[in-house]
Amino acid sequence: MVDLRSLREDPQTFREALRRRGRDPSLVDQALELDRSWREALQEVERLRAQQNRASEEVARLAPEARGQKIAEVRELAARLKELEPEVRRRREELERVLLLFPNPPHPTVPDGVGEQDNVVVRTWGTPPRFDFQPKDHVELGLRLGILDFERAAKVSGSRFYYLLGKGALLEMALVRYALDRLLAHGFVPVIPPVLVRPEIITGAWGGATFDPQQTYRVAEDDLALIGTSEQSLAGFYRDEVLDAQRLPVRFAGISWCFRREAGAHGRETRGLYRVHQFDKVEMFSFAHPERSWEEHEFLVSVEEEILQGLRIPYRVVLLCAGDLGTASAKTYDLEAWMPGRGGYGEVTSCSNTTDFQARRLNVRFRERGRTEFVHTLNGTALATSRVLIALLENYQQPDGSVRVPEALVPYTGFERVEPAA
Structure with missing residues (x-):
């Protein structure tokens, strides 16, 4: 939600922000008109309340035989207030509904x-591997290694689900623990959050x-929803609370299953593990001081890079344009890993500063110097895990059809190679 005072004082900035995102700038005028209408009704209510209070005080000072007319006036004012107060609430709710439609300014x-x-x-970091054999994509590799089964998963759950078997399952658990250990080294607090949350947490x-x-x-x-990322449940952790500024930043490492319908996805985006309905993810979430949030943003990106560099997976860092930003984000970097099966890079991580957008909607504040x-x-x-498994399988494949395990994962897996199924 945007700051209403800022919208009143500088509407042109918000019009420009909407234009940059490819949205209709007239949303600003709609909000300002609703704001004017609400304030007009509110002022009338406040005027009537003041008039009612004065009339009530006068009644107390009048002799009993002279109170009749003034009591009638008080009752008339009460009736008008009873009629107008719901209208004030209705106009405020309509204003807030429109304010919820605003994206975060880029x-x-x-x-x-x-x-x-x-x-x-x-x-960019790293050099894409050059194979002296015809490389396979992760789907073919996974089937030959006996670690992926899409066909049986489709019988059980439908399309874009999968079974991860044997060493494939161990690889996934190794990836989770490897990433978590990197975050623990940076002081993140591990959290296993609820995966079912209230709808207002999702929109918040x-x-x-x-x-x-x-x-x-x-x-x-x-009246619950499955999270698409633990970002959603972690964002609501301090809902309606006030933090001490000395505690900031508060850094969480969320470990959860994530669920996405991805109803509009099609083509190669839906092949294999790239865009599935359920996947495991380790998420960083930070509650930061506004004066240091951009520094925090660069720090989080550096941790993402550290994790991929430890796996020796080539990647590039991409800054998203205004039209490609998520609604809540003021600025987003994506890390895209090299995926030989795609013949190019594919997104594996995203890192966003949402400034005060989520905090306003979920009412998360901090106190500093009495304010x-x-x-x-x-x-x-x-x-x-699903996206990184693609990059791992495809970049580490060997001529004999096996896949070498990155050195950083061997302490977690206990094996150095995944061999083709017999």
Whole structure:
């Protein structure tokens, strides 16, 4: 949710922010008109209350035989207030509904653009492997190694689910523990959060007036929703609380299953593990001081890079353009790993500073020198197992069809290679 006072004082900045995101700037005018209407009704209510209070005081000072007319006036004012007060609430609710539609304004360093093609490569790391044999993609590798089974999963759950078997399952658990150990070294607090949350937690974290049914699974009977990332449940951890500024930043490492409908996905994006309905993820989440949140953003990106560098997986860092930002984000970096099966890079992590966008919607504040203000919240993928497994299998494949395990994972797996199934 945007700051209403800032919207009143500088509407042009918000119009420009909407334009940069490819949204209709007239949303600003709609909000300002609703704000004017609400304040007009509120002022009338306040005027009538003051008049009612004065009349009530006068009644007390009048002789009993002279009170009749003034009592009638008090009753008339009470009736008018009873009629107008619900209208004030209705207008305020309508204003808040429209304010919920505003995305977070992009940071000035975010490039202009309308979509993925306008994102900017900031830097690259590592060299894509050159194979002296015809490399396979992760789907073929997984089937030959006997660690992936999409066909049986489809019989049980439908498309875009999978079974991860044997050493494949051990690889996934090794990836989770490897990423978690990197975060523990940086002082993150490990958290296993709820995966079912209230719908307002989803919208509080990701924006909008209602959550996107194209992305989110809903359990209607219980008015709950499955998280698409632990960012959502972690964002609500301090809901309606005030933190001590000395505690900031508070850094959480969320470990959870994530669930996404991905209803609009198609083509090669849906092949194999790249865009599945359920996956395991280690997520970084930070509650930060507003004066230090941009420094915190760069720190989180550096941790993401540290994790991929430890696995020796080539990647590039991409700065998203304004039109490709998520609703809640003021600035986002993606890390894209080299995936030989795609013949290019594929997104494996994302790292965003949502400034005070989530904190306003979830009412998370901090206190400093006797004043309270909203914290800044940031999130970043430490490791999404399904995407990293793609890069690992494809980059570490060997001529004999086996896959070598990255050195950093061997202490967790207890084996150095995954051999083809007999």
